[in-house]
Amino acid sequence: MTRAALHWFRDDLRLADNPGLAAATAHGPTLCLYILDEGGERRRLGGASRWWLAQSLRALSASLRERGAELVVMRADPADLLPKLVAEAGIDLVTWSRRYEAAAIALDRDLKETLVGAGVTVRSFNSHLLNEPWQVSSKLGEPMKVFTPYWRAARAKGEPAAPEPAPQRILPLPLPRALARAAVDLTDLALEPARPDWAGGLRAEWTPGEAGAAERLGDFLSGSLGGYGEGRNRPDCVSTSRLSPHLRFGEIGPRQIWHACQTASAAGMAAGGASDIDKFLSEIGWREFSYHLLFYNPELATKNYNARFDAFPWAPETQALKRWQRGQTGYPLVDAGMRELWATGWMHNRVRMVVASFLIKHLLIDWRQGEDWFWDTLVDADPASNAASWQWVAGSGADAAPYYRIFNPVTQGEKFDPRGDYVRRWVPELADLDDAAIHTPWQASASALRDAGVSLGETYPMPVIDLAFGRQRALDALASVSGETVLSR
Ligand SMILES: Cc1cc2nc3c(=O)[nH]c(=O)nc-3n(C[C@H](O)[C@H](O)[C@H](O)COP(=O)(O)OP(=O)(O)OC[C@H]3O[C@@H](n4cnc5c(N)ncnc54)[C@H](O)[C@@H]3O)c2cc1C
Known part of the structure; x- marks a missing residue:
């Protein structure tokens, strides 16, 4: 049987430290796919996020092309599209990075069942967090409700795995002819504002994409990490990393940030000392804690926790x-x-x-x-x-x-x-x-x-x-x- 894989990009718009992409490309020719799915239960992206997503997909597409592959973009219901696509293209492995909102979990679970039922191997991975929500719990095995013990328990798990490098070359799997017409150009997704074009300030401020994220991290480690513990409260200076949108779209992952901090510190290249690094990583910890809360309280955005x-x-x-x-x-x-x-x-x-x-x-x-x-x-x-x-x-x-x-x-x-x-x-x-x-x-x-x-x-x-x-x-x-x-x- 020929081997063919599909990596479904979602909130992991990067090539490095992307274990799902690595598994797919190691398996055989790979179809790299992004689906804009706006019909289901998932919350529709806001205007600024849609702008970011368009830039990020453009950057991802360019990086894939440099390695020999294409990013295929479609607007569809993944539950309809993926089984058809996998059957038409003879794909025997599908990979993705896990998500943690209830509607996304339900979609992924159902889809996995369908694909596995059709004889396809489905492998999902963690690329978004240091610890997935269920990996940290109280001594009684219950979800955590307070940050400090949560973060203590998370840190006690030791160093996160070292990030994997980006694949050097990707053998592309062409889109089957029957579905070629379903692929759309990025501009067809209408993610960016046209009239009025309110995105000028965003364009001036940000460089979405994996390279932009790496540059931000490098600048931060050699710059405002120094004195971060105090400086992070000052809006009048550049005092924090500004990595949040890059993390949101998975252009960089927390494992990469963690290891970059340790490497820069060991090499004497970090502008800050151990306490600045600890404080910075504890902010990443708040992000982790938020995902822990969301996983156990799926209605966190609409319902009072208390x-x-x-x-x-x-x-x-x-x-x-x-x-x-x-x-x-x-x-x-x-x-x-x-x-x-x-x-x-x-x-x-x-x-x-x-x-x-x-x-x-x-x-x-x-x-x-x-x-x-x-x-x-x-x-x-x-x-x-x-x-x-x-x-x-x-x-x-x-x-x-x-x-x-x-x-x-x-x-x-x-x-x-x-x-x-x-x-x-x-x-x-x-x-x-x-x-x-x-x-x-x-x-x-x-x-x-x-x-x-x-x-x-x-x-x-x-x-x-x-x-x-x-x-x-x-x-x-x-x-x-x-x-x-x-x-x-
Ligand atoms: C009302 C309100 C709404 C917020 N909404 C969001 C949001 O939608 N998305 C978002 O990423 N952050 C949100 N935050 C948290 C925080 O303000 C941002 O993460 C931070 O300002 C991003 O800037 P930075 O990347 O320079 O942070 P840094 O200080 O450099 O921190 C590094 C990373 O840690 C994470 N982080 C830092 N602080 C927090 C925090 N309090 N909670 C969770 N994660 C944190 C972010 O991923 C951030 O990129 C919100 C905070 C408040 C008070």
Whole structure:
């Protein structure tokens, strides 16, 4: 029997450290396939993610071509397409990297059953995580609910396997003639915005694809890893790796990041010391923990992890949500973050926490509205990390920040953007205010505002809500569902 393989690319858009691709190409001529599947139960990708996906597929296609293969792209229901394709092409091995959302798991399970029933070998692999959700558990064998013991247990498992290099050459398996017409050009997928083309800021900021991810990692290890433990809180400098969208689409995997940290450190090439590396890897640990939570709580993006929050008295829909989305709340740090998100598809973690807390607590808007907006606008919108992080800020999640921890956008700005550089970059109409007023324009004197060319209510909005009022309203709302009275602190 001739040997022929198919590797189905999904959230593993890379050649190196891709064990499914390696197994397929070692088996025989390989069909490299990506399917855009928008019909099933899986959540449709948001706009920024669709843009990223288009660039990433383009990069993957070019790397495959350099190694002799083609990326075949189709828009289809995988449950229909794959059995037909495998039969037509005489494929006897199908490989893929595992996914962890309930709808994807169900699809993969059913498909595997069908293919195996047809005599095809199906092999699935882990390329997305250091540890798959079921590999870490409490001493009683139960899912973990608290990050610190989770991460301790994960680290106790030892070093992750060393990443495999990319295959040098790939023997291509041509698409059978009967299905050739089902293949589409990337542009036919209409993943990128046309009119209006809002992606200019994304293009300027990012280089999607495996090579772009490797470059980001290299720059980080020799740059902002130094002092990461402290610096990671500063949105006014490049203080973190910005690897999140690359990880989201599997252009790089956590095993590669882990080993690159160790190698750079051993070679004296890492800008940071052991504590910076530990802190950085523990952030990768939060990503792992989020997948652990998602796997055991498939409705993490829509349902309160802590059911006590089901009765939470959210405020009725107002214009406030729109003002938050557009970066027009009148609080400079919040507005800077929301505008950075709109322009680049990304926002610094510290600012994500501040804008999320402001929406949920000061504006009393259901965290799901914020999660949804981030899902549409983030290039790193991730089914696990986005949902887990929103629930973390809301206080409804696992190991969450207590609901009564309410970030004050003014003091957060003064602490983490002390000279106002971040605000000046993203809220240019405030650029000429002096440092003392940059986070509180409504408190500036009339002459300071005039000198800076700021006219409140015209060139920049008045605050959408009074902070003390919003804070107390949030605490009262909490008391109504928990019976806890939290004194203002
Ligand atoms: C409300 C809210 C929503 C978020 N939504 C997402 C999301 O959709 N996708 C996403 O990847 N991250 C999300 N995060 C987590 C975090 O903000 C981003 O991962 C981080 O800002 C990405 O920047 P970086 O790559 O420079 O991070 P670095 O500091 O360089 O961290 C390295 C990697 O660790 C992971 N990581 C870091 N912090 C976290 C965290 N708190 N939770 C989970 N993983 C983390 C990311 O994969 C990141 O790339 C969210 C945080 C909040 C508060």
